[in-house]
Amino acid sequence: MEWSAERGVDLGGVMAMARSFYQSQLLLNAVKLGVFTALGEGPASAEQLRERLELHPRGARDFFDALVSIGLLVRDGELYSNGSTAANHLDKNKPQAYLGGFLGLSGDIYPLWANLAESLKTGNPQVNKDHIFEIYSGPEQQQREFFDTMSTVTRMSAPDVAKAVDWSRYKSFVDVGGSIGTLAATIVQAHPHLQATCLDLPLIEPHFTRTVNELGVAEQVTFQGADFFNEPLPEADVLILAHILHDWDIEQRRTLLNKAFEAVRPGGAVVVLDTMIDDERSDRGHALLMSLDMLLFSPGGSEYTFGELCVWFAEAGFVRPSAHLIANGFECLAIAHKPA
Ligand SMILES: C[S@@+](CC[C@H](N)C(=O)[O-])C[C@H]1O[C@@H](n2cnc3c(N)ncnc32)[C@H](O)[C@@H]1O
Known part of the structure; x- marks a missing residue:
């Protein structure tokens, strides 16, 4: 800069x-x-x-x-x-398009911003939690809001992920931290030859099962309950990390990309989706503000630039990285390859 x-x-x-x-x-x-x-x-x-x-x-x-x-x-x-x-x-009576979860979570984030100065001084989040996914030990309502929010955001970018990758070259993918399966479902609906695994924490499975049954893709998308830090990632042609890396600190991001490299078959690819900061740091799509959100409610998370991601890709062994701006204007899809 x-x-x-x-x-x-x-x-x-x-x-x-x-x-x-x-x-x-x-x-x-x-x-x-x-x-x-x-x-x-x-x-x-x-x-x-x-x-x-x-x-x-x-x-x-x-x-x-x-x-x-x-x-x-x-x-x-x-x-x-x-x-x-x-x-x-x-309007809550139109549940398909209702922004409810997003608004609920915005309401939860709102008071944290009043203490931004404190987090800027200490580097610590404004929630009393070891990591953001302790939300799962909270009230059922908050969990639902979180799933709703993720699905609302993911539904907006999923069609671009289905288009930006040349899926005809691949047979399988794993959506790592794939939540209730919204993204995996959109991709297999557009490319029915694919088989997908949605890997997430075991407690998500009932919510995942409901989603894939509703969307009619239960045959093509299966669930694997696992902790992605403590267990190896399943092998596949493509591994997706959508809205995952920004949740964690830089060492943890490196760990996940190294594990992804192990799991991707030679000739396959890794796909990363996040609200990336543009190289000029001009706050395109509020990426800098989203990064401050991560400061306020996670111990190590932040947004990052495509340039930084390229360094982590290369360290893990991935080659030929490319970036695609998502149509919603605030997210970036990055693809990198494992040599054949
Ligand atoms: C920000 S959400 C992203 C969800 C989904 N990829 C999307 O784009 O909508 C992060 C996901 O990572 C999952 N997750 C968090 N820690 C995990 C862990 N240690 N192992 C497996 N999944 C984890 C959460 O349950 C959540 O579904």
Whole structure:
């Protein structure tokens, strides 16, 4: 990184930044109160909506009009209704497209950001946990939110992973830390000749089984319950690490890539998907902010650049790395090969 032009922000911009949490909290609290789900039943006046949501009269109207002002609701005369994005993605009664888990987790992350300075001083996360996956010992609701969030994000990038790799050259893959199987399912649906293994912690299996049965891919995608640090990875033509490396510190990333190299058959490939930081560190797609998220809730995680990944690939023995920007604009898919 050599030089970076001043991007410039005026005083109004700084004042707006200081209060930019307004929008975030309007959205998250509207979801918490069920505003969009209530309006999914039909337009309502301020008084009808207030009664449906059991709100006190004092702030209700300001709240509804503030939601209009940020584009989530529409007001036509006296009647409020959902804007099109809210109607499609914020109404709980449309579970396929509902962003619920993502919003739930955003709400959990929100208070951690208030203590960013503390993490920047100490290097320690703001959660009292040894590693982020202790979420699995928490309440069932939080686990579901985590699976929902991962699936929501993964559903957006999975079609690109299915396209960016020349799958006709391969017969099998392992999705390492593949969670409930969303990515593996999308790939085998697009390339039915493939056999896949989804490797994740054993407690995920019932959630995985439900997903592959619903998606009709149970024959092609099987589950292997394992700890990827303590057990060898299963052999396959391709190993996928999607949203995995950024969860761990640099030594652990190296360990996983070395294990992936052992497991990939000669002539095969490793595929890495993460929110990578662009080489200019310009925060394309908020990768730097996501990296600070990792500081706040994991002991060693962070985002990284494709250049850094290439060094770890080479150390493990992988050759010919290439990078593909995912259509969602904030993720990067990297592929590297094991010599034949
Ligand atoms: C951030 S999620 C990514 C899930 C999935 N790859 C995706 O892109 O949607 C990380 C996954 O790694 C799994 N995981 C964490 N630690 C693990 C371990 N030691 N062994 C196996 N899986 C693990 C978690 O259960 C979780 O499903």
